[in-house]
Structures are given as C-alpha cells and as structure tokens.
Amino acid sequence: MNRIAVFVGSFDPITRGHEEIVMRALPLFDQIIVAIGINTGKQCLFPIDKRLEFVKTTFANSSKIIVKTYDGLTIDFCKENNAKFILRGLRNAIDFEYEKNIAITNNDLSPDIETIFMISAPEYSHINASIIRELIKMETDVSKYLPQNIKF
Numbered sequence: 001m002n003r004i005a006v007f008v009g010s011f012d013p014i015t016r017g018h019e020e021i022v023m024r025a026l027p028l029f030d031q032i033i034v035a036i037g038i039n040t041g042k043q044c045l046f047p048i049d050k051r052l053e054f055v056k057t058t059f060a061n062s063s064k065i066i067v068k069t070y071d072g073l074t075i076d077f078c079k080e081n082n083a084k085f086i087l088r089g090l091r092n093a094i095d096f097e098y099e100k101n102i103a104i105t106n107n108d109l110s111p112d113i114e115t116i117f118m119i120s121a122p123e124y125s126h127i128n129a130s131i132i133r134e135l136i137k138m139e140t141d142v143s144k145y146l147p148q149n150i151k152f
C-alpha cells in the first residue's frame with residue numbers, strides 16, 4: 001500500500017521550517033504532496049506562480065515529493081489524491097491548540113484520514129511566514145529563513 005501524505009499551507013513564502021518538517025517526515029511515507037492552497041479570501045505577498053516555483057525549487061532533488069496547488073477542503077484533496085495522512089508541523093502550544101481542533105474535525109468528517117504531527121526543530125521553531133513577509137516588505141534580507149535556493 002502506498003503511504004501518501006499531504007502537507008498543505010499557503011507557503012507565502014515557503015520557509016526552512018516547512019522544508020525541515022517535510023524532509024524529516026519523508027522516510028515515513030512513499031510520497032509527500034506539498035499542496036499550496038489557493039485561498040481567494042487571503043491576500044498573499046507572493047502570487048501563486050512564485051509560491052509554486054519556490055516550493056518546486058526547494059524539493060527539486062526529492063523524487064518522493066510532488067508539488068500541487070489546491071482549492072477547497074483538505075480532506076477532499078486527500079481523497080482525490082489517495083492520501084491517508086495529513087502532515088502538520090507544531091512549533092508551540094498555539095499551533096497545537098489550533099491544529100488539534102482541525103485534526104479532530106477532519107478525522108470526524110473522514111475517519112480514514114489521520115493527521116500526523118511533527119514537532120519543529122528548535123532552530124526553526126521561531127520561523128513564521130507572516131513575520132518573514134513583514135521583513136520582506138521592509139526590504140530586510142531574509143535568506144537565512146528561506147530554503148537555500150530561493151532567490152527573488
């Protein structure tokens with residue numbers, strides 16, 4: 001049986017924190033689909049084509065990782081892609097409280113889909129895409145928070 005996990009987010013932009021969770025989870029799964037949500041209600045700093053390019057560049061050397069965009073419910077995306085696992089990263093108790101309710105709801109709606117949590121590495125647990133966006137707007141160099149080959 002293929003163990004397929006999805007890792008969803010807006011990745012505006014993808015960070016070293018996101019990258020580290022996916023790379024650490026990789027041995028657990030046959031495939032990880034990194035899925036960029038096209039959430040029309042959310043104002044993003046980077047357009048979808050840029051976010052897609054950054055995520056594809058980040059995982060270009062990993063054949064077990066595929067990158068897609070998606071719209072709608074995560075559990076519907078899982079079903080369409082035959083994924084039985086949702087991968088999430090936990091940085092702190094705030095993430096936990098937020099993620100717990102989503103995971104319970106998803107499991108309630110779709111009992112065959114499990115959410116798998118990984119605790120972020122301590123060196124990345126302060127990395128937050130919204131803080132990075134603010135730094136970018138202030139023209140601050142954020143390269144140390146982004147995956148190595150991301151340039152813009």
Ligand code: ADP
Nearest residue numbers: 008009010011012017018088089120124127129
């Ligand atoms: P985005 O801000 O790109 O939408 P999210 O906040 O939705 O990303 O996060 C997508 C997933 O990545 C979530 O499971 C989140 O907890 C996790 N994540 C975000 N930043 C980090 C980090 N620095 N370390 C570990 N996991 C992270």
